[in-house]
Amino acid sequence: MSTLTLSGVNKRYDNGAHAVRGVDMDITDGELIVFVGPSGCGKSTLLRMVAGLESITEGEMTIDGKRINETSPADRDVAMVFQNYALYPHMTVFRNMAYGLINRGMAKSDIEAKVRETAKMLRIEDFLERKPAQLSGGQRQRVAMGRAIVRSPKLFLFDEPLSNLDAKLRVQMRIEIKRLQRELGVTSIYVTHDQTEAMTLADRLAVINEGLIEQMGSPMELYSDPKTLFVASFIGSPHINLLPARFENGQLQVGDTAMAGFDALPQDVPLMLGIRPEHIAPHADGAFEISVDLVEQLGADSLIYGAVAGFNGNEPHELCVRAGEASQHLPGERIKLNFEAGRAMVFRQDSGERLI
Amino acid sequence: MKRVQFERSAVPYFFVAPQILIIVVFFLWPAAQAIYQSFLLEDAFGISSQFVWFRNYEDTILNFAWLQSAGFTIIFSVLVTFFSLAIALLLAVRANEVLHGSSSYKTMLMWAYAVAPPVAGLMGNLMFNPFVGDLYAALNILGWDFNQKLDAFDASFVVILISVWKQVSVNFIFFLSGLQSIPKGVMEAATLDCRSPEKRFWTITFPLLAPTTFFLMVINITYAFFETFGIIDTTTRGAPGGATNTLVYKVYTDGFLGADLGGSSAQSVILMIMVLVLTVFQFRFIERKVHY
Numbered sequence: 051m052s053t054l055t056l057s058g059v060n061k062r063y064d065n066g067a068h069a070v071r072g073v074d075m076d077i078t079d080g081e082l083i084v085f086v087g088p089s090g091c092g093k094s095t096l097l098r099m100v101a102g103l104e105s106i107t108e109g110e111m112t113i114d115g116k117r118i119n120e121t122s123p124a125d126r127d128v129a130m131v132f133q134n135y136a137l138y139p140h141m142t143v144f145r146n147m148a149y150g151l152i153n154r155g156m157a158k159s160d161i162e163a164k165v166r167e168t169a170k171m172l173r174i175e176d177f178l179e180r181k182p183a184q185l186s187g188g189q190r191q192r193v194a195m196g197r198a199i200v201r202s203p204k205l206f207l208f209d210e211p212l213s214n215l216d217a218k219l220r221v222q223m224r225i226e227i228k229r230l231q232r233e234l235g236v237t238s239i240y241v242t243h244d245q246t247e248a249m250t251l252a253d254r255l256a257v258i259n260e261g262l263i264e265q266m267g268s269p270m271e272l273y274s275d276p277k278t279l280f281v282a283s284f285i286g287s288p289h290i291n292l293l294p295a296r297f298e299n300g301q302l303q304v305g306d307t308a309m310a311g312f313d314a315l316p317q318d319v320p321l322m323l324g325i326r327p328e329h330i331a332p333h334a335d336g337a338f339e340i341s342v343d344l345v346e347q348l349g350a351d352s353l354i355y356g357a358v359a360g361f362n363g364n365e366p367h368e369l370c371v372r373a374g375e376a377s378q379h380l381p382g383e384r385i386k387l388n389f390e391a392g393r394a395m396v397f398r399q400d401s402g403e404r405l406i
Numbered sequence: 407m408k409r410v411q412f413e414r415s416a417v418p419y420f421f422v423a424p425q426i427l428i429i430v431v432f433f434l435w436p437a438a439q440a441i442y443q444s445f446l447l448e449d450a451f452g453i454s455s456q457f458v459w460f461r462n463y464e465d466t467i468l469n470f471a472w473l474q475s476a477g478f479t480i481i482f483s484v485l486v487t488f489f490s491l492a493i494a495l496l497l498a499v500r501a502n503e504v505l506h507g508s509s510s511y512k513t514m515l516m517w518a519y520a521v522a523p524p525v526a527g528l529m530g531n532l533m534f535n536p537f538v539g540d541l542y543a544a545l546n547i548l549g550w551d552f553n554q555k556l557d558a559f560d561a562s563f564v565v566i567l568i569s570v571w572k573q574v575s576v577n578f579i580f581f582l583s584g585l586q587s588i589p590k591g592v593m594e595a596a597t598l599d600c601r602s603p604e605k606r607f608w609t610i611t612f613p614l615l616a617p618t619t620f621f622l623m624v625i626n627i628t629y630a631f632f633e634t635f636g637i638i639d640t641t642t643r644g645a646p647g648g649a650t651n652t653l654v655y656k657v658y659t660d661g662f663l664g665a666d667l668g669g670s671s672a673q674s675v676i677l678m679i680m681v682l683v684l685t686v687f688q689f690r691f692i693e694r695k696v697h698y
């Protein structure tokens with residue numbers, strides 16, 4: 051149960067890589083924060099700096115108001131779950147979980163009770179005498195969680211803990227992690243590159259791009275009100291549709307199509323129109339026309355993919371539409387589309403800044 | 407169930423033949439010869455011999471020089487194994503911490519491995535030479551009245567030092583690769599769980615290195631028993647007064663220099679049995695504890 055603050059945090063590796071470039075953040079008690087971003091954006095680096103596994107080049111971190119920059123990892127009272135579990139291969143599950151407690155000088159009977167209680171919560175009490183090599187991937191994952199939980203730390207840190215599991219188990223564990231975090235109320239940071247995982251887990255998520263936080267907020271906030279082109283394109287599945295545009299003669303020009311309803315946009319700057327697939331629908335006298343390439347039936351709804359007409363000389367632009375169940379359209383067909391103008395977004399192409 | 411039947415052919419035998427031939431000619435045949443010889447008593451000129459059952463064995467075991475040699479061999483092997491492992495482990499742990507610049511360091515340590523034992527012995531001999539030896543001079547200047555020709559302790563010191571030096575390099579390489587095969591995440595998890603680096607070493611690193619250590623222990627004991635022959639032959643030659651006479655070296659001196667083939671054969675058979683027992687012991691009792 052703790053708060054964590056980062057102010058002006060920077061990380062430069064010895065080889066000159068500037069992995070984290072000035073991050074400010076306040077994480078309140080009991081929150082589950084997700085760091086999400088493409089591979090190599092610095093998520094792990096930031097998390098490892100909180101854990102004390104990487105030094106802090108610049109800036110300050112505090113836990114419960116106390117500066118931790120110089121505190122050794124073991125004294126920060128944080129627990130981490132690693133991507134490949136990092137269990138101690140020569141110790142039984144029991145010893146794996148007890149190790150941190152033994153080193154903190156807890157009484158033997160308390161350790162025994164604590165480990166059994168945690169093992170029960172995670173349903174691994176039958177494996178306590180096994181070595182990690184005798185466990186399945188999912189069971190190892192649970193032991194790794196158990197090793198973190200049993201210490202009752204101030205912070206949980208997760209670095210892509212589910213990426214070695216198969217899809218079904220991943221969804222299961224995701225739900226379980228969320229449930230455990232709620233129950234235990236421990237402030238947590240969770241790193242992932244998977245936006246679905248991020249959206250489903252987070253109380254708030256921080257979208258990271260090249261060592262900077264692009265935007266931080268609740269999943270719905272980031273989805274419906276992204277501040278930058280990067281956030282808009284990263285959050286949401288399927289991805290937001292992005293079409294190059296210009297503002298000319300008081301109208302937004304997208305390929306050959308001129309669209310009304312937009313004003314006060316800068317002229318002569320390359321713009322990008324962003325529309326989410328669920329905000330477009332087939333309509334008899336719609337503004338856009340696409341030729342259908344592919345229809346994916348998902349059961350509850352269907353996704354129509356097609357190329358937008360009217361980008362003469364340019365490569366055709368792919369568009370995705372989320373239509374109601376059982377769309378009857380066939381590949382090769384041309385259909386007209388309408389979109390909810392009020393939910394469209396416009397970005398500058400150069401800076402990525404959102405204008406509308 | 408259908409059995410896969412390979413066509414019978416001479417080709418496989420052709421391929422394994424050289425290996426089998428080598429084992430027979432260089433190992434089984436001499437071993438059989440040694441066992442046979444150990445039951446014979448030859449006259450001083452090697453002209454006639456007489457079957458004497460276990461007399462050679464009795465003579466060997468009841469002989470003071472042999473007991474002295476056995477005692478020295480055990481102490482020598484324990485010390486050489488312990489120090490060459492301990493020093494190599496220490497160096498490997500240090501090297502592993504600063505791994506970036508370590509490849510040149512690694513190569514440099516590897517050089518000693520390329521040195522044959524007799525060459526190592528000759529180099530050591532030179533360093534401990536009373537007239538030109540730097541180490542000899544240094545030890546005497548430091549106040550140690552050092553003389554390996556006269557003092558049993560000093561002579562043992564010389565052969566142990568050279569034997570350890572020769573063996574540290576190969577141990578180092580194995581320990582370093584053992585350390586590097588420990589997943590980084592495991593060490594990081596331990597950093598969060600345990601504050602003291604020494605405690606982490608003894609509870610995580612060292613147990614994870616146990617298979618490497620066990621393997622090296624077997625290698626090193628064998629080395630101390632047999633391969634140090636060249637070092638002893640080029641330095642002390644068992645002197646002073648048999649104080650640095652290992653069992654293997656004694657087999658050689660008694661058999662080839664003393665021309666007591668029967669006694670020497672009995673000694674080598676005893677040596678074979680000792681090594682056999684040691685190996686079985688190591689695999690039975692220690693190996694079981696080191697695997698995870």
Ligand SMILES: Nc1ncnc2c1ncn2[C@@H]1O[C@H](COP(=O)(O)OP(=O)(O)O)[C@@H](O)[C@H]1O
Pocket residue numbers: 063064065067068069087088089090091092093094095096
């Ligand atoms: N130990 C390191 N030494 C040098 N550069 C590193 C190191 N670890 C990561 N980096 C670099 O820092 C950047 C961020 O890495 P990382 O935090 O692992 O990204 P992510 O977890 O978001 O995929 C990358 O460009 C990576 O190459």
Ligand SMILES: [Mg+2]
Pocket residue numbers: 093094095
């Ligand atoms: Mg990462």
